[in-house]
């Protein structure tokens with residue numbers, strides 16, 4: 001089969017990859033796959049990943065132990081737990097210490113013709129969701145994870161720092177949970193898009209105009225984002241962290257202690273509410289697609305992904 005392969009140093013397009021087979025898992029033919037910032041980190045050598053990257057996808061089940069799944073259009077939860085530990089047994093495979101993660105940790109991903117996943121990871125898609133929208137379900141699920149970790153009081157305001165792919169999805173989700181949602185970013189075009197969805201937007205230049213609120217979500221993926229974010233939480237409020245790229249940052253935690261701020265880290269999330277939100281058109285993602293490339297043009301795709309005004313780059317596989 002063809003696909004992209006990362007050997008720990010270089011990413012290459014290959015046509016000699018072996019079609020995957022894992023006993024007890026479903027074989028999935030990939031239709032579309034999305035590029036995520038985690039993929040960029042992996043290609044820089046983080047996580048020590050080797051193999052086929054990519055984890056945001058939509059595909060068709062070509063073979064599976066349960067024959068009724070064959071031919072179904074699906075998306076897949078990316079964490080695969082051991083199934084035996086206390087986390088797995090309590091439904092928290094996402095925290096299994098022995099887990100593999102699609103295209104991220106010990107498991108080949110979706111930038112290829114085929115991948116495999118256990119059946120329990122798969123969600124059959126309703127017809128209302130278009131193929132091109134489906135790769136957004138995984139990052140959208142991670143936006144919904146915030147609502148699993150923090151009870152957002154409906155009479156409160158939320159500020160989101162970061163107008164990238166994730167910040168744009170989070171602001172759309174938060175509209176249904178908070179009285180007012182404010183997105184702060186530094187990309188005029190992305191802020192204009194958010195405004196179109198009815199979200200209040202502020203350019204970072206005018207951030208001084210903002211008042212402190214109870215919930216602040218940090219989704220900038222930068223070190224300075226954390227400092228900004230702490231400044232806008234009221235005492236006893238919540239600072240919700242979505243960026244993993246700030247690892248190694250030297251953080252000033254004294255405002256956190258002085259204002260008794262709750263810091264909450266959140267990562268991957270539940271697929272079901274993300275699928276429902278997309279099917280019911282409560283979240284719009286199609287206008288976030290910047291460009292679609294065949295896998296062969298992966299170099300162009302990744303360099304387009306780095307352009308300032310790019311939001312989501314999709315591979316048509």
Ligand SMILES: [Zn+2]
Pocket residue numbers: 036037038055056138139
């Ligand atoms: Zn991702």
Ligand SMILES: [Zn+2]
Pocket residue numbers: 081082083084085086087088089093096097098099
């Ligand atoms: Zn486990």
